[in-house]
Amino acid sequence: MRKALIAGNWKMNKTDPEAIELARALVAEVGQYEACDILLCPPFTSLKSVGDVIRGSKIKLGAQTMHWEKSGAFTGMVCADMLKSLGCTYVIIGHSEQRQFFGETDETVNKRTRAALANGLTPIVCVGEFLEQRESGKHEQIVRDQVIQGLKGLTSDEMKQVAIAYEPVWAIGTGKTASSQDADDMHACIRSTIEKVWNRDVAQGLVIQYGGSVKPDTIDEQMAMPNIDGALVGGAALQADSFARIVRFQAG
Numbered sequence: 593m594r595k596a597l598i599a600g601n602w603k604m605n606k607t608d609p610e611a612i613e614l615a616r617a618l619v620a621e622v623g624q625y626e627a628c629d630i631l632l633c634p635p636f637t638s639l640k641s642v643g644d645v646i647r648g649s650k651i652k653l654g655a656q657t658m659h660w661e662k663s664g665a666f667t668g669m670v671c672a673d674m675l676k677s678l679g680c681t682y683v684i685i686g687h688s689e690q691r692q693f694f695g696e697t698d699e700t701v702n703k704r705t706r707a708a709l710a711n712g713l714t715p716i717v718c719v720g721e722f723l724e725q726r727e728s729g730k731h732e733q734i735v736r737d738q739v740i741q742g743l744k745g746l747t748s749d750e751m752k753q754v755a756i757a758y759e760p761v762w763a764i765g766t767g768k769t770a771s772s773q774d775a776d777d778m779h780a781c782i783r784s785t786i787e788k789v790w791n792r793d794v795a796q797g798l799v800i801q802y803g804g805s806v807k808p809d810t811i812d813e814q815m816a817m818p819n820i821d822g823a824l825v826g827g828a829a830l831q832a833d834s835f836a837r838i839v840r841f842q843a844g
C-alpha cells in the first residue's frame with residue numbers, strides 16, 4: 593500500500609525566525625505522527641534552521657527546487673549536495689510557479705529530476721494544466737505530456753523513488769479546488785500513463801499528491817479518493833494548526 597505524503601510548500605514565505613517558530617509548533621503537534629509521511633519545504637534560507645528544529649522527529653525536510661549541475665557558476669542556485677548536507681531528502685521540481693515565472697520547461701524538469709535521483713533525493717515532480725486547457729478538454733493530454741517528458745529516460749527502479757504532484761494551475765492560491773472526482777480522474781490518468789510507459793508495479797507504487805487550495809475542510813474527502821495519495825499544500829501549510837489538521841486527515 594502507498595503511504596500518504598502530506599507536504600507543506602512554504603514558497604517565498606517566512607523569515608528565518610518565523611520559519612523556526614512554525615517548525616517548532618509542528619514538531620509539538622505532529623512530530624511523532626506516523627500515519628502518513630510529513631514533509632516541510634521551507635525556502636532555502638531556512639532549510640538549515642528548520643532541519644535543526646525537526647531533527648529527531650518524524651518530519652522530513654525538502655527544498656523547493658535545485659540545479660542539475662554538481663557545482664559551478666550558477667548564481668542564485670543550489671545543487672543536490674548542498675541540500676543533502678542540510679538534511680533534505682526531498683525536492684520539489686517543476687512547480688507551476690517555476691514554470692510560469694522562472695522558465696522551467698519539461699526539459700529542465702527532466703534534468704533536475706535525474707540529478708535529484710542520482711544524488712539520492714526524492715523528486716516531487718509537479719504537473720498541471722491551465723484553466724483554458726481544461727475548458728478546451730486538453731487537460732489530460734497536457735498533463736500526460738508533462739509526465740512523459742519530465743520523467744523521460746528514468747528506469748523502473750528510479751521511478752520507484754519518484755512522487756508526482758498534480759496541481760491544476762487554476763486551483764493554486766485561488767481558493768478553488770478541483771472537485772475530488774476531477775482530481776481523482778486526473779490521478780488515475782497519470783497512473784495509467786505510468787503503467788503504459790513503465791509497468792504496473794511502478795504505477796501501483798507511485799505516490800500522486802494533489803495540490804491546489806487544499807484546506808482542513810477539503811482534505812478528508814480528497815484523501816478518501818482511491819488515487820489521491822497525499823497533498824502538496826501551500827497557503828494552509830503556513831499555520832501550524834491548519835497544516836496539522838491536514839496531516840491528521842480522516843479518509844472515511
Ligand SMILES: O=C(CO)COP(=O)(O)O
Binds near residue numbers: 759763764766767
Ligand atoms: O502550489 C501549491 C503547493 O505547491 C498549492 O498552493 P495553495 O495550497 O496555496 O493553493
